[in-house]
Amino acid sequence: MMTVSISSLNNRFFITTICTFLYIASLFPQKPLERQKDMLQQYSGLWYSSIDAQTDSIAANPLLRMTNTPTMDKSAMFVTVEQWKDGTYDPILSEFIGYDIKTNAIIATGQNGLGEMFHGEGSFSNPDNWHMEDTDMLDNKILLVDFKFYDQTDVLVTGTTPEHKKLWSTRYVKQNPKDKNIGIQLVSVHKQMQLNPDKILRLLDRLGYSFIETFVYKDRGFYGFSPSEFRKMVNDNHLEFRGSMTFYDLPKNGEDWDKALQWWANCIDDHLSAGVEYLTTSNTNLKDLDSLEELRAYCRYYNIIGTMCAEKGLKFAYHNHADEFLKIEGKTIYDFLLKNTDPEVVSFQADLYWMHVGKADPVDYLKAFPGRFFSWHVKDYQELGESGKMDFSRYFEYADTAGLQYVVAEVEDYSFPPLFSVERAWSYLYYSIL
Structure with missing residues (x-):
């Protein structure tokens, strides 16, 4: 492996919804990185050299840019x-790196800027440490390369001679591209956000996410921060705070109506202060409804909320789970909601996974109600694209028909540590779908 040297909301509905999110996540405990091919994928993405090996700060024009594009079902990369030279980036090394199933090793073949070919072989001793030995095409040992991952977005690469004399160290920081405008629902990293939101937001930026969507609006704030404080934290980490899932149950009488409308007025103002562009809500009470008239009351409620949002310049949408595809009095709940809410003020956030769980074909709805689905939650039974059950390529053929503006990745079934799963979701959307 040759490289290059350089030096509050306490109401029942909110609690039920949060518990639902966390219960689902708890069903799928994360697994550590154990396989060589999975550890290798930390190296995928777009990387820039830092100012020096002692810092993860990047200059305005970093000396080196490294593009590692995954291929072969994420078992290899180009x-x-x-x-950087004279105002542009010139190629100085090309390489193919892959996991070999027969030897359980990482194999590399490449060519440097001098036209010299080389061959490398090595392995990870653990997810943080990777060692490779390079030989030339005459089978002479030429270089030992060690990789120390501080995290999956920050790696120190050190080259030494075969006699272990240090030649150079280069620190690379990942900054995946953002040109496809991919968002992330923060339930995917909920536990991590609770512990260190600033750090997690920084990592999400490096992993290539453009914007976030939250679900934790409580006590007029987010993760214990005021709207303006949280907005600043998000923006300081080069992200945008575009969406928020918010919950307040349908009021039952006049006094409750006044309280509910005041709550929504405060909610809207707080989200405007936070820089949010859209609000969504969902409903976990649908199984308890007995009549279409009860469902019609929810439609009126959503129309009122949507109007309040529109008057302040926010979009409002209803987010589905699986119960929306049950029937009441012979009518499918989701169809009724779509037909009895005002399209001028109530849009829909299509959760493709929950549609599939509810045995509905998302395409049927995207075609039947064009322009109603400005946001999608893109989630799978495993990491995105890895269950084989979801036909995301087909769904995205109807993105324009649906009016799609906000693509929101979501992971709740973890085969790996959450941030690794979240990057696999980004990678799937970026390289395979968008």
Whole structure:
């Protein structure tokens, strides 16, 4: 492996919804990185050299840019290293790195800027440490390369001679591209956000996410921060706070109506202060409804909320789970909601996974109600694209028909540590779908 040197809301509905999110996540405990091919995928993505090996700060024009594009079902990648010179990046190294199933090793073949070919072989001793040994095409040992991952977005690469004399160290920081405007629902990293939101937001930025969507609005704030404080934290980490899932149960009498409307007025103002562009809500009480008249009351409620949002310049949408595809009095709940809410003020956030769980074909709804689905939650039974059950390529053929503006990745079934799963979701959307 040759490289290049350089030096509050306490009401029942809110609690039920949060518990539902956390219960689902708890069903799928994360697994550590154990396989060589999975550890290798930390190296995928777009990387820039830092100012020096002691910092993860990046200069305005980093000396090196490294593009590692995953291929072969995420068991290999193409690597290109470029050097900044005279206002542009010129290629100085090309390489193919892959996991070999027969030897359980990482194998590399490449060519440097001098036209010299090389061969590398090595392995991870653990997820944080990777060692490779390079030979030339005459089978002479030429370089030892060690990789120390501080995290999946920050790696120190050190080259030494076969006699273990240090030649150079280069620190690379990942900054995946954002040109496809992919968002992330923060339930995917909920536990991590509770512990260190600033750090997690920084990592999500590096992993390539453009914007976030929350579900934790409580006591007129987010994760214990005021709207303006949280907005600043998000923006300081080069992200946008575009969406928020919010919950307040349908009021039952006049006094409750006044309280509910005041809550929504405060909610809207707080989200405007936070810089949010849209609010969504959902309903976990649908199984308890007995009549269409009860469902019609929810439609009126959503129309009122949507109007309040529209008057302040926010979009409002209803988010589905699986119960929306049950029937009341012979009518499918989701169809009734779509037909009895005002399309001028109530849009829909299509959760593709929950549609599938509810045995509905998302395409049927995207075609039947064009322009109603400005936001999608893109979730799978495993990491995105890895269950084989969801036909995301087909769904996205109808993105324009649906009026899609906000693509929101979501992961709740973890085969790996959450942030690793979240990057696999980004990678799937970026390289395979969008």
